[in-house]
Amino acid sequence: MPTLSFHVSEPMSRRLRQRARAAKLPLSAYLAVTVERGLEHEPPKVALGALAGTAALADNYDPVAPVIPARDWKR
Numbered sequence: 001m002p003t004l005s006f007h008v009s010e011p012m013s014r015r016l017r018q019r020a021r022a023a024k025l026p027l028s029a030y031l032a033v034t035v036e037r038g039l040e041h042e043p044p045k046v047a048l049g050a051l052a053g054t055a056a057l058a059d060n061y062d063p064v065a066p067v068i069p070a071r072d073w074k075r
Contacts, residue, residue: 016030016031
């Protein structure tokens, strides 16, 4: 299994160790689970990149104008 290392502040280190103890997990297992959960909630950047430029606005777009022009409203 690959080994990763990273640096955190002393207060963060204490918080992580406390949470690992509370979860009754070794620190490395707690960190692995926490990072995995974080990655699951990360938005899919590939899909967003693939859509780049597809939402170009029309030259005459007015964000405050009604979606349906007033002349087309039923009275």
